Amino acid sequence: MSRQTGPKAGKPEPLATPMEDTETIDFEIIELFFFAYRDFVSDPDAILEKSGFGRAHHRVVHFVNRNPGMTVADLLDTLKITKQSLARVLKQLIDSGYIRQVAGPEDRRQRKLYPTKSGRELALALAEPQSRRIERAFEGASAQVREGVKAFLGGMRDRKKAD
Amino acid sequence: MSRQTGPKAGKPEPLATPMEDTETIDFEIIELFFFAYRDFVSDPDAILEKSGFGRAHHRVVHFVNRNPGMTVADLLDTLKITKQSLARVLKQLIDSGYIRQVAGPEDRRQRKLYPTKSGRELALALAEPQSRRIERAFEGASAQVREGVKAFLGGMRDRKKAD
DNA sequence: GGGGATAGGTCATTTTTGTTGACTATTTAC
DNA sequence: GTAAATAGTCAACAAAAATGACCTATCCCC
Numbered sequence: 001m002s003r004q005t006g007p008k009a010g011k012p013e014p015l016a017t018p019m020e021d022t023e024t025i026d027f028e029i030i031e032l033f034f035f036a037y038r039d040f041v042s043d044p045d046a047i048l049e050k051s052g053f054g055r056a057h058h059r060v061v062h063f064v065n066r067n068p069g070m071t072v073a074d075l076l077d078t079l080k081i082t083k084q085s086l087a088r089v090l091k092q093l094i095d096s097g098y099i100r101q102v103a104g105p106e107d108r109r110q111r112k113l114y115p116t117k118s119g120r121e122l123a124l125a126l127a128e129p130q131s132r133r134i135e136r137a138f139e140g141a142s143a144q145v146r147e148g149v150k151a152f153l154g155g156m157r158d159r160k161k162a163d
Numbered sequence: 164m165s166r167q168t169g170p171k172a173g174k175p176e177p178l179a180t181p182m183e184d185t186e187t188i189d190f191e192i193i194e195l196f197f198f199a200y201r202d203f204v205s206d207p208d209a210i211l212e213k214s215g216f217g218r219a220h221h222r223v224v225h226f227v228n229r230n231p232g233m234t235v236a237d238l239l240d241t242l243k244i245t246k247q248s249l250a251r252v253l254k255q256l257i258d259s260g261y262i263r264q265v266a267g268p269e270d271r272r273q274r275k276l277y278p279t280k281s282g283r284e285l286a287l288a289l290a291e292p293q294s295r296r297i298e299r300a301f302e303g304a305s306a307q308v309r310e311g312v313k314a315f316l317g318g319m320r321d322r323k324k325a326d
Numbered sequence: 327g328g329g330g331a332t333a334g335g336t337c338a339t340t341t342t343t344g345t346t347g348a349c350t351a352t353t354t355a356c
Numbered sequence: 357g358t359a360a361a362t363a364g365t366c367a368a369c370a371a372a373a374a375t376g377a378c379c380t381a382t383c384c385c386c
Contacts, residue, residue, distance in 0.1 A: 025294045029312075029316070030290055030294065031225075037319075055342090059197075087365075091364090110353095131189045135189070145308055148308030154199075236334085244373065247376095270332090270333080270382080273332095274334065
């Protein structure tokens, strides 16, 4: 076995100093964001695995509930995945009675997506622990801070042309 | 093909009303958080795929840089993944010269993990666009809001006993 | 000093989530 | 009537991570 295949063929010195306030990098927020999201999605994950569904199903159920009547194309654009990836999970959700398709009233090529009653209940059950968690994280926060957090999260998004 | 295999055998009524302020669920923040995180990780993803690495490598490089000398067990606890999942990416990072292992000085079963110079550079390159994004999201925010965001993100974490 | 517990590594298999490419059917628009 | 758009489907493939089963080295304790 050769010793090294990486960028430096010589013996790399291990560095022992923690990478803290190096330069102008905000490691603190980066890390907080990682942990926050990791635990944020863990609640619905636990619920989903009982039904045999995964995160992909969660996202579909969520957005169809938020935007009833959205088309398959809309959903693809929101999730930024391929048609074939969506097809599998969407089919399972339709077969299980959580989502219904209706041919578009004007353009009958379209399939407009709606939650069923069960679909809405599932979306609520998944969102409930997340909302509790958000509530808890906001404990004692002023209205100004709450608005600031929303602005911050919104500001983290890409700012593209077609949005 | 049977019509329905789901929770309700009858014809499920599609629901057309958007699920907005239903009950006490904060759908707005849930959605903001989803989009914010999706775009937050997209910057390093783009850098990583040039090296053939993925998100798992990113997380390992990040935490080893932040906590030089952490053990494999520490890392498993932080990332909440299995030993076998970690093994693959860790091996690649070691073989590529980004991370080095040193037997623990007291307990020689342990493998303490350190970044090499390349490892530190990689971690910085990955964190840089994320930090720019955070900076941009904070534009015009007061010090109070900045602290509020940190408190919010910290509050989103699980509060377990062994932490 | 022998035995069990701990830290780590490895091998094989599977699941989840997503990809690419190719092809079909229906419907709309010009 | 033909081309373009919307959707569905089949097949092969790939990455990330999980599971289960072992193996090695070392430490701790009696």
